[in-house]
Each structure stands twice: as structure tokens, then as C-alpha cells.
Amino acid sequence: MDHGHLHIDRMTGVVDPASRDAFPPENPCEGEMAISVYIPTPFRKLTGNRQNVEAEGKDVGEVLANVDKQFPGFHHLVFGSGTEVPAHINIYVNKQEISSLDGVKTAVKDGDEVAVIPSMAGGSGDEPPRKRIGALTGEQVDRYSRHIIMPQVGPSGQRKIMESSILIIGAGGLGSPIAVYLALAGIGKIGIVDFDTVDLSNLQRQILHQNDDVGKLKAVSAKETINAYNPDVEVVVHGVPITSDNSMEIIAQYDYIINGADNFAARYLVNDTCHFLQKPLIDGSILLFDGQVTVYLPGQGCYRCLYPAPPPPGMVPSCAEAGVLGALCGTVGTIQATEVLKLILGVGDSLHGRLLLYDALAMEFRQVRIRKDPNCVLCGANPTVTALIDYDAFCGGAFGHTNEEEQKAADAAKAIREQAKV
């Protein structure tokens, strides 16, 4: 990875002091009334690949806040959800580390240079710390032999799979087959976002969970199932609702994001976060007998290009209200898993630019073209959504359950039980 002129030991994360003299690069706009901020390679996705940006502020904290204003998400990448500079990030003012000065309160003046240097071993900042897989063990060669024997995979492809990290949003109908097949494939790290607990009604389709798991946190049940299939997989449990406050921090930790969310608010939130962090998003959704799957690659269109706004509450029913054929989850989820494995291996034609439609009743697959919308409010030429928003409000209170709604859901459940008795 290019770290500019700075030499960072990939194993220890130690910055070679001799390289600091050559760094940060001289400000090409020296003399102008601003502070130059050096952006490290892994954060440059946010700055349109610019190595240096101009910012204003009286101290380091203000300067970084100003950079965040210009490039939303920057603060999250540097600070995570906290306010302290994390241990793996060093910040320099004119080549001097700020912890030896006044920390984020270190005063700066026009013409100064601020450099943000993540010094994590084997990668840095928002980049997931990459697993390095050496030669496969005999057991691994056995386990993955049906992959390795294929010329499109081979030992190097299998190593790529084992070095990859994947975040699955939702350990439900879609998340289940996705997680199981990716675990079997030997993905290095799988993150599971789900704050819900296993309910008996989940077991009609959610193959991550079994009878004994009812009542358990889904993300924990998922971890147990995944590791029962393949103990080599590192599973990270994110047992909290994904929100505008934590999505940047969570999503930044993974190479690929797979969406199996069950509501529009989470879908727009995940889409927007993936756009800001330039993460590939493998999207799937299901209802009744229908499925839709596609892939959004960074800079090449997004969910908002396809569906600029969510339906008003009530227009499109949820699976809980309308139902879903259990096996449909397997069809759509395994397509999502297939797409991510293709991206990792760099083989085939991804679903990018195509929306795959599956109609289980007709038993028919079709596809339609999807395009990057030049007027997209998020990824178009003149974006108006430049930071994460309030997705509950955007989706008409999608997360907010009123008493009336809770009552209706309870009535529906009661009606189902009554029907079943007859």
C-alpha cells in the first residue's frame, strides 16, 4: 500500500523516523491562508484521492472538524465514535506528534501542516487489518479442495477468500444462507449485525438458528452456527441496531457489505454509509414469492439511483405482515453469497448494473438494467445528501413502532394462532 513518503513497518506499525523528514509533502499552496491537512492513503476515498486538503481552524480539533465538514465521514474514520485520538492514529503538526504538544488542542496557524497517520500493522485506519494467509495447511487443502481444484479459484483464490472480511446486515432469512455459505467457503472474518433475538417464527426459514436458540441473541446464535461449520472463521458480533451513529464505524471494518436488512431505513442507511466509505454493497431483498438482487460498486451507482425514496409506511408490506416463502431466502441469499465470492476472486460478470428478479411462482429469473442516476441525491453530480441523515424520519418513522402498530401486529399474531387451531 502506498503511504506516500512515509515508511511504516507493516509488521510493527512503527513509523520509520528517517522517513518523516520527507513527510508530509510540502504544501503546494503555501502562502495561502489555510492549513494543509495530509490525508493518508486509506482515507483518500473520502477526499476524491486528494493527498492534501485545505482546512480552517484554530487548533487541531477544529481543523479536523472542518475537514469532516468538507468530507463527511472523516471524523469517524479518525476518531471512531469517541473524541480521543485512538491509539493507532498519530497526528502531527509540522512533523511533531501532537501528544507531545497539546493534543487536539494544539494551536495551529495559517501555513501549518497537519498530518493524520494511521499506524496499524498491515494496513491502516478504516482499512480492515488484513489477515495474511501463508501456505494452506494440509487440513485446509482438504477442506477447500473442491474450490482449489477449480482454475478460477486455485490456492491463491482460496487464500483471497480467507483473507477477506465481510459484514452481513441482518442474521435473518437472507443473512442465514449468506453466512452459512461464506463460512463454509472460509471467509476470514464475518461480522454480523443484528440486535434481535431468535423467535420461534424465525425457524421457518432462518437456517442459522435452531430450536434451542430461541430467545438467544441472533448475532450470537449466528456466531455459534458459523463456528460449528468452520472454526477458522473469525466472527464478530455486532448485537446492536445499526444507526447513523455507529454505521460508519462498523462498516469501515469490512471489505464487502451484504445487505439482508428487513426495513427501508436500514437499507438507505447502509447504502449511504457504503457510498461514503466506498464499500461494495451486495443487495438482496425478498417478499412473498419475489426476490431482487444486485451489486453496487463504489462510484458506479447506488440503491438511491434505483429507488430514490422509500415507500410511505404501509404501501409495501413487510415479510412479517405479508409473509415470505422460506426457501426463497435460500435462493436469494445464496446468489448474494455467490456474487461476493466472485468479487473476491475477480472472476465472472457481477450483477453490477443489473437487477436480477426472481419470481418463485413463475419459477422465472429475469433481469433489468440499472444505471447510475446522474441526478442521484447521494452519488450524482450535485449531491445534496453529504452526510448520514435521520433515516427514521426519511422512511416515515420506520423504526418507531407506535402502540397502535404494536397492537395490530399482536392482533395479527393472535389471528394466525386462532386460524391454526381450526
Added chain:
Amino acid sequence: MGVEVKVTSVLQKLTGAKVVHGDGGTVADLLVDLDGKFPGFKNQIMQEGSLHRFVNIYLNDEDIRYLEQLNTKLKDGDTISILPALAGGSGETTNYKPRTAN
């Protein structure tokens, strides 16, 4: 012969079938025809004369937003697909519980 119209399971409640046939020189005309056959059809996908922004209509495999929108011309043998966004990932209790449509 007319135009073949494919709808998702949600709209099937109105049309009774997932593939129906309609007539019209343009997409707008076709929707009028369908609304005549299946009262309430237009209300499900349109509001104040425009398509809902969570509904896409495709002529064959192309989004009519990138053709001539509702004025996109149709000919016999064309296939129209009407696709609303789906949110389901098939959780259960995390599903939002929307107000029932009136």
C-alpha cells in the same frame, strides 16, 4: 395482442395474476387501461400523476426514467415490468410495522 405486463406478488392482489395484458400507445395510456381493468391499480404505483419514487417501470429491460418516462411509446409484443422496492430480508420482529394502507 397488446403489451404483456409483469407485476410482483404485492400488485397481484389487485390483478389476480402476475402477468396481465393491457393496451396503450404509451406507458401512461397502458396504466389507464390497467386501472380500468383493475380499479385502484394506478393508486398503488402513482401519486398526483407521477410514479411513486419507490416504483420503477421497465420497458423490456430498460427503466422508463431513461426513456421518455410515462410518455415512453409502446408497441405490440413489448413487455412491461412494474417493480416496487422490497425491504424484506426476512427478519421478523425487527421488521418495521407500517400503518395499514387505507
